[in-house]
Amino acid sequence: MEETLDQEKLVEEIAKRVREIIELLGENPDREGLRETPIRVAKALLEMTSGIRSPQPNIKVFSLKENGGSSEEDQIVLVKNVSFSSLCEHHMLPFIGKIHVAYIVGQSRKVAGFSKIIRIVNYYASRLQIQERLVEQVADAIMSSDIEPKGVMVIGDAIHMCAYVRGVKDKEATLTSVATRGVFKNNASLRNYVFRLLETPKRSTLL
């Protein structure tokens, strides 16, 4: 209950400032179309930055050792095409794209629940961010999780609205960022293998 009240107060305080911004822009915040806008903007900002105010989601793991699945061979797990949207910390405008997460199963033979990787991406995206830090934070979260992987590689591809709708207004440029941890660091052929896997069929062709 207390949390709900705090959230309501937060929405109210932010909305008050948004109303001032609307006025400073030369608009009338009391006209019908804008009357509810400060509240909507406040809620949207809180939603898009929820990761700042919440704990990191738990990465639930499963063991491959059960039912004879204890082969010592390393397995690569690649979670592909995780859509994300974040807010660039320079302009507070969205950057949106895909993140791909690869990891090598470690000695303890544990893998993450598929959805948990998606939750981790969304968690670190839901804040004021830069893309390079986002992929690093996702890589660190996986590397230090109960998966205990031998290595992690996180690739981000995104369009930045701050360069798309303002400033340079480039509609084609994208930013790719790659973070590597563990065995990926000094193994170019492993990294290249992941890049080749990224060319395998898209989800739309799997259904």
Ligand SMILES: Nc1nc2c(ncn2[C@@H]2O[C@H](COP(=O)(O)OP(=O)(O)OP(=O)(O)O)[C@@H](O)[C@H]2O)c(=O)[nH]1
């Ligand atoms: N590397 C990186 N740069 C980003 C990201 N998001 C925004 N930027 C850049 O951050 C920079 C901020 O530069 P400033 O010169 O301080 O801001 P600005 O005057 O608004 O810059 P322009 O966008 O060039 O008009 C810009 O070059 C943006 O394109 C990101 O995730 N990663």
Ligand SMILES: [Zn+2]
């Ligand atoms: Zn920006």
